[in-house]
Amino acid sequence: xxxxxxxxxxxxxxxxxxxxxxxxxxxxxxxxxxxxxxxxxxxxxxxxxxxxxxxxxxxxxxxxxxxxxxxxxxxxxxxxxxxxxxxxxxxxxxxxxxxxxxxxxxxxxxxxxxxxxxxxxxxxxxxxxxxxxxxxxxxxxxxxxxxxxxxxxxxxxxxxxxxxxxxxxxxxxxxxxx
Numbered sequence: 001x002x003x004x005x006x007x008x009x010x011x012x013x014x015x016x017x018x019x020x021x022x023x024x025x026x027x028x029x030x031x032x033x034x035x036x037x038x039x040x041x042x043x044x045x046x047x048x049x050x051x052x053x054x055x056x057x058x059x060x061x062x063x064x065x066x067x068x069x070x071x072x073x074x075x076x077x078x079x080x081x082x083x084x085x086x087x088x089x090x091x092x093x094x095x096x097x098x099x100x101x102x103x104x105x106x107x108x109x110x111x112x113x114x115x116x117x118x119x120x121x122x123x124x125x126x127x128x129x130x131x132x133x134x135x136x137x138x139x140x141x142x143x144x145x146x147x148x149x150x151x152x153x154x155x156x157x158x159x160x161x162x163x164x165x166x167x168x169x170x171x172x173x174x175x176x177x178x
Contacts, residue, residue: 001050021040047062106126109121111143119133
């Protein structure tokens with residue numbers, strides 16, 4: 001954590017929003033927190049090593065990034081052993097991770113930060129098309145399909161706390177479950 005030059009704020013890295021981002025907490029004159037900490041950065045990288053300029057107008061920090069892609073490996077249902085070579089399915093220069101197969105096996109839901117914010121995306125194995133399913137800040141992670149393939153549940157911090165959300169695959173309609 002670092003103090004602002006005015007002593008009115010502390011900036012720090014925290015995982016509280018679903019990814020390691022920079023947060024700001026306001027302080028009372030006695031040094032105790034005032035209100036709720038506010039998220040300052042959004043993204044899938046790890047925003048760490050916060051420093052603030054002497055005039056309090058700029059933050060400097062490091063972003064530790066990872067590039068994750070989604071692969072598939074053919075396996076035998078009888079033995080569980082590989083029966084083919086690993087194949088790239090979704091590869092970009094961004095983080096594309098935590099793939100989940102649709103019940104019909106035709107689509108993979110995954111989280112990606114390709115628009116700068118971690119959201120849920122869908123990739124069709126039939127035509128190779130990819131579409132963004134969720135939008136917005138806070139981070140959406142770990143998609144999992146409903147048995148009928150109509151909805152996806154996932155973790156999100158879009159409302160300020162890590163909760164479980166549901167999204168309709170066709171309409172994109174969101175519902176907070178917890």
